[in-house]
Amino acid sequence: MPFFKFATWNVRGFRDKAKQREILSFAQTEDIDILFVQEANFRSPLDVVTFRRDFHVDAFFSLTNSRACGVGVIFVSGRFRQKSFCTFGADGRMLMLDVYIDGKKIRFVNLYAPVTRSNTNAFYKELHELLLEPFPHVLLGDFNCVVDSQRDVRGPGRGRSTYQAKELVKTLRHLNLTDTWVHLHGDHFAPTRTSKTTASRIDRTYLPDYLLPAVVSCEVLALPSDLVGKSDHLPLATTVRGSPGPRNCNISWRLDPTLLQDEDCVQRVRDRILESLGNAPQITPHAWDTLKESWKRLLQEEGRARKRRLSAQMDEILRRMRIIRGAETLTSCTRDYLDSLEIAYTRLLRLQTRRPTKAQDPPDDTTNLDPREKAVERAHLATARTRRLDLTLREKALAAKTSICAFANYASRVAVMPAKTASQLNKMISSLLWDDKPAPVKRNLLQLPEGEGGLGLPHVTTISRVLALKTVRFLHQASDFYGKGLLLYWSSTNTKYLDADRQPGPLAEFPSPFYKTAANTKRMLDKEAACCDIDKDPPVRIAETITRNQLSADESRKTKTWRRKKGNQSRGLPREVHDFMWKKNWKVLPSKQRLHKFGIVPSARCPNCRTEESAEHALFECTAAKPVWRLVAKDFGIRLPPAHGRNRGAFARLVIACTLFVIWKRRCVAVAKKTPVRAAYPAVSRIRRLLWSHLSEELEAGGEEKFLRRWHTKFFFVKDGKLSLPIIPY
Known part of the structure; x- marks a missing residue:
């Protein structure tokens, strides 16, 4: 009976002519029919055409610009080329090949999974959505993870977590795929990749139950001397019983539902x-x-x-x-x-x-929808676009409200937001705000309005529930809404949240989740935000009221102080100064003292004067800060610290904010260079340039009349629509 032998091998580069010749010769010697390769690194269609022409074999390769990527398939013998069809993934890490064995079409999926662990589950989740057609699948390639670290790893990684293979395990269970090596050899260990400290079996082949009885062998091939050292992986070959091509006697046919x-x-x-x-x-x-x-x-x-x-x-x-x-x-x-x-x-x-649709398929199956139509996917895209822009914290918060959470809030009008979706949105917003670092301020403080020290960030779950409640109440109060009776039916006995009497007709035994959520939200608002008008107040104001009422006594005192003293300090400041002043006012600047307290740095000494560094010390008391303050006070007529808080006027506040910002930036330069930065005149020069740039932008944006009403001062004047002032950089 004829046999079909295929192999998978991470060749670690396949563009060298000599290496191509040696690998093809090795495959022909081993009687391999189809060779699946990873990390081929082919860059253009010309590379593929040249390979086919030089070696007279048929092959398909995904193209990539990455240094270590790209998968391919080579028909070494050509026996199984008849009616085969190949499809590639967008990122060059996946290739799907349809092959006929004994007249039955089988899809081989050649994979090269990401090396980065944080990307592995996302890769396998996307793969799972593509393996939906109703015929057998064979998964093979470099998986870059194991499902059993005790069995498949030797070295430091043995017995460790396999969380990065979570989505792969789901895919294997869904498709009923079995590890061919384990099926034949059990727990016997034969590594396919070795390094100085670790040996592992990350190159594997998974077969469907349909092919398991036909498996003859599965072996790790030994390399000849001319190929040793050219890859840290070994080829894994599998042999099954079967003949190539479709059967001529197979005259059955069915309509393709797609x-x-x-x-x-x-x-x-x-x-x-x-x-x-x-x-x-x-x-x-x-x-x-x-x-x-x-x-x-x-x-x-x-x-x-x-x-x-x-x-x-x-x-x-x-x-x-x-x-x-x-x-x-x-x-x-x-x-x-x-x-x-x-x-x-x-x-x-x-x-x-895609899988042909069946009558029993759920109506809300979103497998084949445009990813941009899903709330979380749209939020991911919006977050990625926002990251490319240089935005302040306030601008990022505005993007979160108007773009990242927009579609989720829109859908909350008619559906209950799942807790998982809300958690994902909160993580995305936090990651965007703090650049994947821990938040220095509690999340509930960020939900306060900007006048109280917050950023006006939405509480995703609260906003979605308030929107659901407002929608239901609006529909019930609408005189031309024909579904009012059905609304009351699905509300069951929970009609107090509508301020309506109980319906005398039949009621649902269990209320709908959407209406149940609205009723629970109404009870929560009656307790936490009794002063709010649910029908008239915007959802954001209601959420801010709830947050304000849930603050501790110390947090309430801080917000009142901010509202009384610091609310106007950020007005009229340069963009680059906003985030610095916000962190300074909340006392969360990453000074050495603060970082040492959390165990991030070994020492709390100031980089400029070697004393213990707090934020107040770095900005006012340090030997690098005092000369800057003296020069700025002399040039601009402001009070020196600690009396700087008594300075009045927008221009004085602008000078103080820019001075604080430049002093802190130079302190950060000293930390990065690990050497003191104490020169005062370059700092004053930078302060002047910062003032000049900001005031010029204000004049251009607001016009001369508006500019002079806000910034009238003896230190500059406007002539012929342009800013003229004696503040000239050194």
Whole structure:
């Protein structure tokens, strides 16, 4: 009986001609029919064409600009090339090959998973969404993780957590896939990758239950002397019983249901069927059989045409992505365009690999929807776009309210936000605000309005529940709403939140989750925000009131102090100074004393004077700060610390804020260079440049009249619509 032998191998680079020749010779010696390779690193279609021409073999390779990426498949013997079809992933880490074995189509998925552990689960989750077609799948390649570290690892990593393989395990269970090596050899260990300290079995092959009885062998191949050292991986070969190609006797055929979900295909098929019926003779059994044969050919042709259209669109998108990724630098516009191309490619890939819809499928299955239509995915895209911009904390908070949480809040009008979604949104917002670092201020303080020291950040769960309550009350109070009776029915006995009497008719035994959430929110507001008008007050004001009432006594005192003394200090300041002043007012600047308290730095000494450094010391008492204050006070006529708080006027506040900012920045330079930075005149020069730049922008933005009303002072004047002042940098 004929056999089919295939192998997977991370070759660690496949562009060298000599290495290509040696690997192909080795594969032919081992009687391998199909070789799946990882880290091929092919960059352009020319590389693929040259390889095929030089070695007279058929092959497919994903193209990538990354240094260590790219997967490929080589038909070494050519026996199983007949009617095979290949599809690539957008990131160059996945290749899907359809092969016929004993007349049955089987999809081989060649993987090269990300090395970074934080990206592994996301990669396998996206992969799971693509493996939906109802035929057997074979997963093989470099998985860069193990599902059992006790069995598959030798060295320091043995017995450690396998959390990064969580999504892979879900995929294997869903597709009923079995590790071929474990199926044949049990717990016997044979590493496929070795390093100085660790040996592991990260290269594996998973077969479906359909193929397990046909498995003959699974072995780790020993490399010849000319290939030793050219890769830290060993090839894993699997042999199964089976003959190539589809069976000629297999005349069964069924309609592809995906045709009925494509509007263009449906229209073309309808027109041609109507045309055939119009031209058909009188219906007889023979004529009916002829019509059925013609319709079968029609549907087969349309299915092939649909596949060709999708493949052409995917090839065009890949071509554009290669052009953009080949640029030396990417602008914000080109990055957005590249993101949109990746989304479009993933959507087409899902359309090509989707599972035919069944009657019992859940109506809310979102597997094949555009990722931009999902609240969390849209929030991810908005967060990625926001990260590319240089924004202050207030601007980031505004982006969170108006962009990141926008679609989730929109959907909260008609559905209950899952706790997992709310948690993901909160993590995204926190990561955006603090650049993936711990938040220096409690989250509830950030939800306060800006006048009380907060950022006006939304509490995702509270906002969604308040929106649900406002929607239900608005519908109940609307005189032309025809579904009021149904609303009361699903509310069951919980009608107090509507300020309505109990309905005398039938009621639901269990209230709908949406209306139950609205009722619970009303009870919470009656307790935490009794002064709010639910129907008139905006949801943000209601959430701020709830947060304000939940503050501790110490936090309430801080917010009152901020509102009384510090609320106007950030007005009219340069953008780069906003975040610094906000952190200074909350007393969370990362001074050496504060960092040493949390165990982040070994010493609390000041980088300029070697005494213990607090924020007050660095800004006012340090030997590097005092000369700067004396020069600034002399030049601008302001009071020296500690009397600087008695300075009045917008210009004096601007000078003080810029001076504090420059002193702190120079202190940070001293920390980075590990050497004192004490020169005062360069600091004063930078303060003057900062003032000049900010005042020039204010004049250009507001006009001369508005500018003079706010900034009238003896230190500068406006002449011919331009700023003139004696503040000239050294």
